[in-house]
Amino acid sequence: MFRSMTGYGFSESDTPIGKISAEISGYNKKGLEMNINTPRLFCGVEKNIRAELSRYVFRGKLDVNIYLRPAPEYMSYPEINIAAAEQFISKLKKASDILKIDSGLRVTDLMNLRELTYTSHKRIPEKEVLMSLNPVLKKAMDAFLKMRFNEGKNLYRDVSLRLKVLKKILKNIKSGSKKALSSYREKILNNLKRIDKNIKDERIVKEIAFYAEKSDISEEIIRIESHFSQFGALMAQKGEVGRSIDFMIQELFREINTIGSKANDYGISTNVISFKTELEKIREQIQNVE
Numbered sequence: 001m002f003r004s005m006t007g008y009g010f011s012e013s014d015t016p017i018g019k020i021s022a023e024i025s026g027y028n029k030k031g032l033e034m035n036i037n038t039p040r041l042f043c044g045v046e047k048n049i050r051a052e053l054s055r056y057v058f059r060g061k062l063d064v065n066i067y068l069r070p071a072p073e074y075m076s077y078p079e080i081n082i083a084a085a086e087q088f089i090s091k092l093k094k095a096s097d098i099l100k101i102d103s104g105l106r107v108t109d110l111m112n113l114r115e116l117t118y119t120s121h122k123r124i125p126e127k128e129v130l131m132s133l134n135p136v137l138k139k140a141m142d143a144f145l146k147m148r149f150n151e152g153k154n155l156y157r158d159v160s161l162r163l164k165v166l167k168k169i170l171k172n173i174k175s176g177s178k179k180a181l182s183s184y185r186e187k188i189l190n191n192l193k194r195i196d197k198n199i200k201d202e203r204i205v206k207e208i209a210f211y212a213e214k215s216d217i218s219e220e221i222i223r224i225e226s227h228f229s230q231f232g233a234l235m236a237q238k239g240e241v242g243r244s245i246d247f248m249i250q251e252l253f254r255e256i257n258t259i260g261s262k263a264n265d266y267g268i269s270t271n272v273i274s275f276k277t278e279l280e281k282i283r284e285q286i287q288n289v290e
Helices: 040-054 082-099 107-112 126-195 201-214 218-236 242-262 266-286
Strands: 007-015 018-027 032-037 060-070 077-080 117-120
Touching: 007 126, 018 126, 032 040, 040 060, 040 126, 126 218, 126 266, 218 242, 242 266
Parallel strands: 032 060
Antiparallel strands: 007 018, 018 060, 077 117
């Protein structure tokens, strides 16, 4: 069964280290790409998040955003470098005395000086981060995979219906190729007899044989039928099948284009156009399949 590459999952929970939110968004992409944004306190576990997601997702672009509202004991607080502030005030007062300028310095002014302020926070052990994060991440992933699976079912139904249409069109092409040879035989016979009533059957046979060889599409039809069989087998597989089906579609395009170039018949040409139109719609849908 197909799985779409697009999807969304969200989860939020209160944990011992604070409230954690996990958000996963999926988009179409040929390979696998992950953009993981975590709080500063979670930087050490990004590799774990990537490894966990790789167990379930094989293709597509993932945007993963982790948010944390820390518990009070892990919250960050602004601090002032007292030693540096003392040096700064001393030098500022000295400068104001020399220049005879009132500095008008206030304590709040120190907060605007990046050199004197910094943020302090208590480090959360990696083990505690993972114990709190993993259940939240799993719920978000479950919701994300469920959406991908549901969208994949819709894609599967649509592609299955279009594949039936392709088989019907191929049947028409197969039938039309036999009629085309008979029609051409009658046409060439009439044309040759109009030119020369005494024309020999031998010449007619050669002309018809040449046309039959030039316009023979039986091999292409057999290969397309074989591709249909492989296509169905791929659709029944689990996991990453999008690339393989995309390759099969390229092969189908190659065969139907060959038929179009060989067929010297309006009915077959019309069916070739219909086949290619429907196949292009399938290719567009497969671009969404993992």
